[in-house]
Amino acid sequence: MSKVLVFGHKNPDTDTITSALVYANLKQQLGMNAEAVRLGEVNGETNFALTYFDVEAPRLVEQVATEVSEVILVDHNERQQSADDIDQVRVIEVIDHHRIANFETSGPLYFRAEPVGCTATILNKLYKENNVSISKPMAGLMLSAIISDTLLFKSPTCTAEDVAAGEELAKIAGVDAQVYGLDMLKAGADLSDKTIEQLVTLDGKEFSMGNYKVEIAQVNAVDTNDVLSRQVELEAALRTKIAEKQLDLFVFVVTDILNNDSVALVLGDKSTAVEKAYDVSLDDNKAILKGIVSRKSQIVPILTDTLSTM
Amino acid sequence: MSKVLVFGHKNPDTDTITSALVYANLKQQLGMNAEAVRLGEVNGETNFALTYFDVEAPRLVEQVATEVSEVILVDHNERQQSADDIDQVRVIEVIDHHRIANFETSGPLYFRAEPVGCTATILNKLYKENNVSISKPMAGLMLSAIISDTLLFKSPTCTAEDVAAGEELAKIAGVDAQVYGLDMLKAGADLSDKTIEQLVTLDGKEFSMGNYKVEIAQVNAVDTNDVLSRQVELEAALRTKIAEKQLDLFVFVVTDILNNDSVALVLGDKSTAVEKAYDVSLDDNKAILKGIVSRKSQIVPILTDTLSTM
Numbered sequence: 001m002s003k004v005l006v007f008g009h010k011n012p013d014t015d016t017i018t019s020a021l022v023y024a025n026l027k028q029q030l031g032m033n034a035e036a037v038r039l040g041e042v043n044g045e046t047n048f049a050l051t052y053f054d055v056e057a058p059r060l061v062e063q064v065a066t067e068v069s070e071v072i073l074v075d076h077n078e079r080q081q082s083a084d085d086i087d088q089v090r091v092i093e094v095i096d097h098h099r100i101a102n103f104e105t106s107g108p109l110y111f112r113a114e115p116v117g118c119t120a121t122i123l124n125k126l127y128k129e130n131n132v133s134i135s136k137p138m139a140g141l142m143l144s145a146i147i148s149d150t151l152l153f154k155s156p157t158c159t160a161e162d163v164a165a166g167e168e169l170a171k172i173a174g175v176d177a178q179v180y181g182l183d184m185l186k187a188g189a190d191l192s193d194k195t196i197e198q199l200v201t202l203d204g205k206e207f208s209m210g211n212y213k214v215e216i217a218q219v220n221a222v223d224t225n226d227v228l229s230r231q232v233e234l235e236a237a238l239r240t241k242i243a244e245k246q247l248d249l250f251v252f253v254v255t256d257i258l259n260n261d262s263v264a265l266v267l268g269d270k271s272t273a274v275e276k277a278y279d280v281s282l283d284d285n286k287a288i289l290k291g292i293v294s295r296k297s298q299i300v301p302i303l304t305d306t307l308s309t310m
Numbered sequence: 311m312s313k314v315l316v317f318g319h320k321n322p323d324t325d326t327i328t329s330a331l332v333y334a335n336l337k338q339q340l341g342m343n344a345e346a347v348r349l350g351e352v353n354g355e356t357n358f359a360l361t362y363f364d365v366e367a368p369r370l371v372e373q374v375a376t377e378v379s380e381v382i383l384v385d386h387n388e389r390q391q392s393a394d395d396i397d398q399v400r401v402i403e404v405i406d407h408h409r410i411a412n413f414e415t416s417g418p419l420y421f422r423a424e425p426v427g428c429t430a431t432i433l434n435k436l437y438k439e440n441n442v443s444i445s446k447p448m449a450g451l452m453l454s455a456i457i458s459d460t461l462l463f464k465s466p467t468c469t470a471e472d473v474a475a476g477e478e479l480a481k482i483a484g485v486d487a488q489v490y491g492l493d494m495l496k497a498g499a500d501l502s503d504k505t506i507e508q509l510v511t512l513d514g515k516e517f518s519m520g521n522y523k524v525e526i527a528q529v530n531a532v533d534t535n536d537v538l539s540r541q542v543e544l545e546a547a548l549r550t551k552i553a554e555k556q557l558d559l560f561v562f563v564v565t566d567i568l569n570n571d572s573v574a575l576v577l578g579d580k581s582t583a584v585e586k587a588y589d590v591s592l593d594d595n596k597a598i599l600k601g602i603v604s605r606k607s608q609i610v611p612i613l614t615d616t617l618s619t620m
Binding site for chain 2: 065097098099100101102103104106108109110111112113114115129247296297300301304305
């Protein structure tokens with residue numbers, strides 16, 4: 001049987017890396033020759049989870065069409081967030097919890113998107129629907145993804161299904177979700193050893209919004225000043241990205257994981273979109289976004305709507 | 311609670327009409343204020359099923375944004391096959407078994423597409439996943455949709471899941487699938503009272519393929535000559551559609567439901583795409599397509615691939 005690669009988005013986060021591993025595991029048990037791969041570096045938070053549950057990171061790849069003709073996407077569907085040569089392979093499945101955009105197939109496929117906080121919450125269901133039992137490490141990885149995407153069940157994207165899945169999975173994984181979760185989030189929020197390039201690249205995602213190209217990067221911090229004390233260098237790095245990728249807007253979001261607010265550092269010709277969208281004024285290119293922690297539900301939709309009328 | 315409209319594609323077939331009725335029924339039982347509507351006339355086959363199981367046809371609408379702000383799509387996702395004002399409402403769910411194209415949302419949604427022969431096969435699962443029991447009329451409608459889309463389980467699009475769902479649903483509906491199914495298909499294949507305009511419009515679907523606009527219409531017949539004896543008038547009608555809609559290609563497919571072959575009547579600047587795709591020569595604008603009965607799996611993908619390189 002030909003191999004099928006399973007992978008998440010570029011600039012991978014914990015949900016993307018673990019969902020690739022977990023779904024490849026499920027598909028293997030269902031008889032598919034599936035292998036999880038990744039399109040970028042493993043971040044500190046994900047590394048904490050992989051080490052804790054003793055699971056190896058997926059293999060790093062840059063292209064997929066050189067190896068396989070069929071792939072499965074997890075935790076994303078938009079072409080520009082996927083492998084560079086995604087147009088040269090057939091997407092046979094997608095498991096995701098994001099908006100659908102820039103995605104097109106020539107034939108039918110299995111596409112399962114649900115408006116829940118985390119891809120892992122859907123994967124937990126898929127094990128059940130297929131009557132496959134969940135091992136301790138796979139439960140630990142799914143729990144880690146849910147904690148990461150919902151900021152320990154506190155993000156507005158967190159649904160009752162995510163909470164229920166988290167409780168079930170914590171039992172199988174044999175951990176206290178609150179204790180384990182805070183340790184994991186803190187590991188991810190330790191930005192002290194990150195270069196400026198890493199800060200602006202890690203977890204950056206590009207979007208088409210109206211007629212504009214927008215990049216939104218997000219980092220978690222225990223204290224937002226840990227990051228924003230390096231504003232001058234950050235701005236220089238953002239300006240380079242804007243020029244390289246011909247972006248109309250770059251929103252760099254620093255999220256306070258203890259207080260659940262964010263500070264946005266905003267550059268680009270369409271900076272006023274952020275002011276309009278949140279009714280704030282940028283001061284020194286920055287604005288506090290009270291209660292905003294979720295790129296997916298609190299930033300992408302409102303910016304898309306705002307930029308569609310600009 | 312605000313009302314949500316549930317509907318399938320334009321030029322509705324049995325799967326589209328019954329899926330709207332059935333999914334609205336499921337959502338109502340789950341507490342949603344859902345109403346099934348339709349975007350076009352009910353065909354003879356669908357009418358047979360509705361009459362047999364004593365269910366009223368959904369209400370006909372032309373626009374949806376005048377009534378509601380949220381909708382659920384069944385049996386389609388492509389914008390040009392949906393309500394004309396689909397861009398003015400929020401799509402909160404999609405249940406489908408077709409390719410994904412020309413579909414984009416600004417936020418996450420429930421999107422469930424599976425590569426099975428019929429939307430009803432997915433709906434049958436959704437009742438189970440939600441622990442809702444299926445009434446006799448709803449089972450009858452789902453069975454009718456499966457028989458229609460799989461030509462009584464004989465189309466290459468028919469999967470083991472469709473067959474299993476059909477068996478389960480026939481039991482609940484209290485009918486013999488083969489006997490009921492052939493009666494229903496024959497009711498749909500009775501084209502004697504159809505005008506030429508009805509023949510070329512009923513079940514017509516428009517697609518973007520590569521840089522071209524293509525319309526594919528399909529009718530079932532017990533004898534393809536019942537339809538093709540009217541070729542001169544058919545061609546005139548197709549040429550009018552091509553001019554009106556600025557199509558590059560119109561493929562009118564007459565499917566022999568007893569022998570499971572089709573005859574294609576092909577007009578438009580890109581007619582050679584059909585010759586290339588099936589390695590046939592058009593004779594008097596027609597070609598026999600041996601063993602071809604499924605637009606979705608045997609026509610749309612291969613024509614999309616062919617036209618993408620033209």
